[in-house]
């Protein structure tokens with residue numbers, strides 16, 4: 345039964361069946377992925393040399409490459425740091441301005457300075473607390489420029505430190521660790537954990 349189901353075209357034309365083994369059922373389910381991306385199964389099966397690379401590229405499809413991908417993908421920092429940077433770049437950190445809009449909190453003050461409303465733009469890097477840290481790190485890396493808004497900081501890093509040089513590696517790690525530990529400290533002040 346299994347060998348029958350696995351036979352190329354027959355497998356593609358076979359519907360899922362509970363009689364088949366777990367492995368065969370997985371193979372049969374895979375054809376749904378191919379159909380979903382608009383692949384022509386008959387055309388694929390007619391090819392003489394079909395490779396995993398070909399299938400992968402077909403499933404992956406072409407998407408616009410995000411300019412910040414190298415900050416994330418070529419970052420030597422710890423995975424948990426990179427995850428927080430990714431969430432920050434996507435603008436999804438649960439800062440108090442967002443929590444306020446969702447009706448979760450009425451306290452919108454930044455827990456670091458207790459002076460202004462907490463938002464992504466404030467935290468990175470307009471708050472006096474985080475500004476001091478990031479300025480010190482820039483000085484340490486011999487980067488002489490004014491601090492910029494969050495989106496500009498990311499854009500600047502992507503344009504100036506995307507290579508494989510030691511300076512670029514250090515800059516990316518400094519940025520990702522700074523964002524992570526600022527967020528940790530902010531959470532610590534709120535939740536006392």
Ligand SMILES: [Zn+2]
Nearest residue numbers: 454456457471
């Ligand atoms: Zn602040």
